Amino acid sequence: MTAPIAVALDAPDLDTAARWAAQVAPHVSTVKVGLELYLRYGPDAVDGVRGASGVRGANGVRGANGVDVFLDLKLHDIPATVRGAARAVARLKPAYLTVHATGGPAMIRAAVEAAPDTKIAAVTVLTSLTEADLAAVGLTGPAPDAVRRLAVLAVEAGARALVCSPREVAAVRAEVGPDIALITPGVRPAGAATQDQARVATPEEALAAGADLLVIGRPVTAAEDPGAAAARIAGNLART
Numbered sequence: 718m719t720a721p722i723a724v725a726l727d728a729p730d731l732d733t734a735a736r737w738a739a740q741v742a743p744h745v746s747t748v749k750v751g752l753e754l755y756l757r758y759g760p761d762a763v764d765g766v767r768g769a770s771g772v773r774g775a776n777g778v779r780g781a782n783g784v785d786v787f788l789d790l791k792l793h794d795i796p797a798t799v800r801g802a803a804r805a806v807a808r809l810k811p812a813y814l815t816v817h818a819t820g821g822p823a824m825i826r827a828a829v830e831a832a833p834d835t836k837i838a839a840v841t842v843l844t845s846l847t848e849a850d851l852a853a854v855g856l857t858g859p860a861p862d863a864v865r866r867l868a869v870l871a872v873e874a875g876a877r878a879l880v881c882s883p884r885e886v887a888a889v890r891a892e893v894g895p896d897i898a899l900i901t902p903g904v905r906p907a908g909a910a911t912q913d914q915a916r917v918a919t920p921e922e923a924l925a926a927g928a929d930l931l932v933i934g935r936p937v938t939a940a941e942d943p944g945a946a947a948a949r950i951a952g953n954l955a956r957t
């Protein structure tokens with residue numbers, strides 16, 4: 718039984734990411750390939766991580782010991798460009814592909830249409846942003862209101878998954894119902910450093926608030942033994 722956790726493989730090189738993937742795969746449902754890895758290695762990053770974590774082939778189906786691959790590219794451009802970008806990675810069949818909800822409904826719909834075998838996950842308000850940051854970029858807050866507004870817009874445009882902080886997840890769930898996958902980064906075990914994350918909660922709090930998938934990076938990957946760190950967090954979740 719694996720925990721609903723996506724470990725963010727934010728590594729400078731593929732060997733490190735593949736090693737982390739192999740270490741955490743027995744304990745978590747998902748691994749996440751983000752900009753750092755994808756911009757350096759392209760599709761090889763997805764294949765390398767898949768090979769290391771046990772998914773057989775790029776068929777989008779989890780193998781017996783496999784994990785899902787979450788491709789976090791946070792696409793944000795005009796609809797035609799995002800359609801082309803989503804089409805370019807669709808053949809990799811990641812379980813999730815991120816776009817920024819602030820790209821607007823036509824852009825989100827373009828991604829949905831271009832990657833039919835992948836859940837498009839719309840990022841609402843980055844978990845690193847504070848209320849002051851929202852004001853500075855001109856996004857009408859407070860954060861929970863902005864997140865709810867963007868969540869509804871994204872779902873109406875066809876997104877089947879949303880990314881928000883654990884602090885907003887209950888309000889988003891109330892707004893979009895049970896069928897949309899809610900993904901929460903900004904997750905920190907009690908006492909762990911928040912680093913550049915602003916709107917955070919513990920894994921137990923995120924799950925209790927209704928998250929379907931917790932994105933956790935450095936608390937696992939910066940640990941001396943990432944496999945043990947993932948096992949510990951997964952074990953604590955199973956006990957709650």
Ligand SMILES: O=C(O)c1cc(=O)[nH]c(=O)n1[C@@H]1O[C@H](COP(=O)(O)O)[C@@H](O)[C@H]1O
Nearest residue numbers: 725751789842843844880902932933934935
């Ligand atoms: O889309 C994401 O995954 C994402 C959205 C967001 O609002 N905040 C956020 O931190 N993330 C990603 O989640 C991961 C969090 O990593 P840690 O802060 O190390 O746990 C990073 O890979 C981020 O790119």
